[in-house]
Amino acid sequence: MTIITIEHAGKYDAQEVTIRGWLYNLRESGKLLFPIFRDGTGIIQGVCSLKENPEAFEALKGLTQESSVIVTGKIRAEQRAPGGYEMGVSKIQIVQKVPEATPFPIQLKEHGVDFLLDQRHLWIRTPRQAAILRIRAEAVRAARSFMDSQGYTLTDAPIFTPAACEGTSTLFEVNYIDDQKAYLTQSGQLYVEATAMALGKVYTFGPTFRAEKSKTRRHLTEFWMLEPEAAYAELPDMMDLGEGLVSAIVQSVVKNKSRELETLKRDVKKLENIRPPFPRITYEEAVAVLQKHGNPAKFGDDFGGDEETIISSAYDRPVMVHHYPSAIKAFYMQPDAVRPDLALSFDMLAPEGYGEIIGGSQRIHDYDLLIKRLKENNLPEESFQWYLDLRRYGSVPHAGFGLGLERTVAWITGTEHIREVIPFPRMIYRVYP
């Protein structure tokens, strides 16, 4: 018997096949049953009549939602079935029946966020969540593939770090061995600067941790970040790389995950536009745009969610804002040669109000300037000795950025909150399941 996945059911019209999955729903109509099966790749309606298949009918009748089943039957085109195909069930094997006393908690109806997050391990079985996770996987695959194609080498940064990478955000402290303290990384950037001096063009892609007490739809305490870094690269090189990377991710999802985008009812037209070149405006131009919209922003302010939305909604693709004031940016960013009060930095803002998905910059490569900035920011010089070494031994101009995977996937999938685009979100006050 041919075992198939539901996504390919249409190719087996009029053939008898076997599907291994779960009972998604069951409608009973007297001597006729309409089970809906899912197998992770999609859902398909089955039909089973008492008259034609009494054995299968009795096994299926009253079966509980999410019971695991192996079903065999003939696939046929059927207008009345969701998806256009249905299976005439002739044989069913129940792998495990969900007990009536403990029915599957997630019904085919609206549920509250709190409940769903407590049931996250089961919530991911629903078609919408499964589609999002498949798109996330495609985004990761496309991102790696693009970086590799551009000659970047993956050099993973450590997750345990001795001290703050940027000195600003709150860190998760962990007990290391023998009473030593260590911290969970909040960015692989400093390490990737080191590997860039070793290998030229590199990136790291892994989880990062922020103990900030942020409670917004754009924040997780554990999220994934892709951080390229290239020796001899300058700010415009990174803006080129960023728009190439984001375009590659989006186009790859559009091309290979159209079924999932359809499940999510995402407007694909908006994604098809996402191709280079992306608009680029300076920070000062962005402030002028904000003021024109009646926003009280002035030079020297950092942008919040409202500001990002105003700026990004003027474009149909991500916009890159560059040359922010040094005062509101990280200590390691290289000042502009002509306007030393501005940093060679850029943020990429996603359309439709999804906010910042990339933050990047050219890094300070001069030893004395870096020392000065460490002091200005009250950062302990001794913790940064290895980082300063990079400026002692053949320092070169270099640049990089960090791309937030969840924010990018939230935008691509049109998901309201980024907690839905990671299998098990870690948020302030929520580390279960």
Next chain:
RNA sequence: UCCCCGGUAGCUCAAUGGUAGAGCAUUCGGCUGUUAACCGAAGGGUUGCUAGUUCGAAUCUAGCCCGGGGAGCCA
């Protein structure tokens, strides 16, 4: 840390000072083309916790607990 909102049956919600209810889910019965099927019946409650006001509190007050949205910070 601050501001706002919420917590009633397994789930989604109603009841605004006077007997705690509906739909879904579960159980039982009915139905041969259902689309979160439908129809009939049953079981299911320490109204987040504590104290107070009151003849009487899900409802009013205070404190606490647990969530959600946003700000700041950031990806």
